[in-house]
Amino acid sequence: MSLENARAVYPLLVNLAKDLSQASRERRPVVWVSYDDFCQRCRSVGVNETSRTITTKVLKPLQALLLEKGLPDLSAMIITKPKARTDSGNLLRPSDGWWEPYVARNEAVVGDVSFWFKRFQAARDYADWPEAPPF
Helix, strand or coil: CCHHHHHHHHHHHHHHHHHHHHHHHCCCCCCCEEHHHHHHHHHCCCCCCCCCCHHHHHHHHHHHHHHHCCCCCHHHHEECCCCEECCCEECCCCCHHHHHHHHHCCCCCCCCHHHHHHHHHHHHHCCCCCCCCCC
């Protein structure tokens, strides 16, 4: 991962957080952003990754940088494509690899959707995102 790629996508994620936060405050439906959707947005800033590589090359390193700085995890806002399931409806969650730093610190287990959703809300509702990347 290039630090330049993380810098390039940071404003996209901050704007997404602000949009999601405003939708939540206004009680409008939330538009979930999948890895595929995010890849399309990344192309607009010159980051050309696939939905398979965006996690390892951009989101995981960005996640590590933000956690190191004590900031909410912006990568929590990107989800796997929801798949209809007959037993539980649409399953919303990030990729399995998203949990790795939290599992390593014994804060969560892979698949703990309530843990992820709290991180999603923290990133979405954080009011003090710096406009420029803090790294």
